[in-house]
Amino acid sequence: MLAKARRMLSTHRPDVDDPDWQSGHQAITELRDRIRTLFHHTTELENRDLFYAFNQYLWEVREEVTHLCTYLDWLAEKPPAEVAFPGRERIYNFYRQGFSVAVQELLKRDRSGRFHHGA
Numbered sequence: 001m002l003a004k005a006r007r008m009l010s011t012h013r014p015d016v017d018d019p020d021w022q023s024g025h026q027a028i029t030e031l032r033d034r035i036r037t038l039f040h041h042t043t044e045l046e047n048r049d050l051f052y053a054f055n056q057y058l059w060e061v062r063e064e065v066t067h068l069c070t071y072l073d074w075l076a077e078k079p080p081a082e083v084a085f086p087g088r089e090r091i092y093n094f095y096r097q098g099f100s101v102a103v104q105e106l107l108k109r110d111r112s113g114r115f116h117h118g119a
Contacts, residue, residue, distance in 0.1 A: 001031055005068060016076045025072050032065045 008014060008024045015021060039058045045051040074085050 001028060004028070008072070013081065014075065016078060022076075025076060028065070028072060029069050032062075032069045035062050035065055 004024045005028060008021055016025075035058070039062050042051055042054055042058060071085055079085075
């Protein structure tokens with residue numbers, strides 16, 4: 001899914017009328033919906049230890065994928081080139097530098113897939 005999102009966002013203003021772009025947008029939106037459903041179902045778990053073990057990770061994934069979908073929705077509206085994302089009405093108040101990002105920044109991956117650390 002991330003590879004598809006990278007392809008969709010490989011140009012500054014993608015052709016949102018392209019069927020491949022539209023199917024990618026739909027696939028990512030469906031992923032967001034599945035993540036939301038999973039998140040909701042975990043809140044119903046009787047085993048609260050299990051819920052708390054997964055909650056923060058699902059919360060982070062849900063927020064990031066929702067934000068990505070909001071951005072793709074905005075692109076699909078074909079905004080003028082001089083308009084930047086996000087508009088004030090689209091700014092979400094969530095923490096974007098969670099544990100997973102911190103770990104990923106420790107081990108950067110180059111285009112060949114190899115990991116590197118340091119400057």
